[in-house]
Amino acid sequence: MIGADLPAWPAVDFAAFGEVELKPLSRIQGLTAGFLSRNWLSIPHVTHQDDADITAAEALRATLAPRPSALAFFAKALVSGLKAFPQFNASLDASGRNLVLKKYFHIGIAIDTPRGLVVGVVRDCDRKPLAEIAADVSALSAKARGRGLPMSDMEGGCISISSLGGIGGTGFTPIVNAPEVAILGIAKAEWKPRRGSDDAIEWRLKAPLSLSYDHRVINGADAARFLRHLDEVLAEPQQLLL
Secondary structure, eight states: OTTTTSOOOOOOOGGGGSOOOOOOOOHHHHHHHHHHHHHHHHSOEEEEEEEEEOHHHHHHHHHOSSOOOHHHHHHHHHHHHHHHOGGGSEEEOTTSSOEEEOSSOOEEEEEEETTEEEEEEEOOTTTSOHHHHHHHHHHHHHHHHTTOOOGGGTSOOSEEEEEOTTTOOSOOOOOOOTTSSEEEEEOOOEEEEEEOGGGOEEEEEEEEEEEEEETTTOOHHHHHHHHHHHHHHHHSGGGGGO
């Protein structure tokens, strides 16, 4: 069993060094800790990072009513990526000897709640317009931060998104949400200069992407191509309206 031979967690009397307060983990935090520990130990993680040009996507988003969230654009772009690279829309079975290739496109969305992190699943993103995906994300988030999500809203995902774009950061290493084989991390977009024609400076809005993947299923070249594909799709966002 992976991790069975690790040294015991150190038992420290922290009160010996100063004043402390004991605060039990919430039920969600406890469950999440177990799942994350299992996933980190069991999955050979690699994280590939790149920037996506979302200048055109943000300009298009500003013209739409109701205005969908940026997250909806990324979910739609991921559907295109899963179709172009089917090994990303897959899971290893319990034996680890068979790859289950999925023909549906459900996107997991990491939701930050006061009680801990949960992942809600937006189903059939290939069939839904941007506004409906955005509405589903909002509904899942409200439910998660209220009474909580039932298991039926947290299972069946193909790939997950963990977005810190509203907070900050330039990149991170998200942990794969088993039995999925990849997870997309999104950090805060920033305006960056690019050399244009006649050496003119063009400013482009770039979103830092961090793709963690299961190296048993996905190799580095495919991960790099996957993020390049997302960049190409987001650079021509009109196709996401179809």
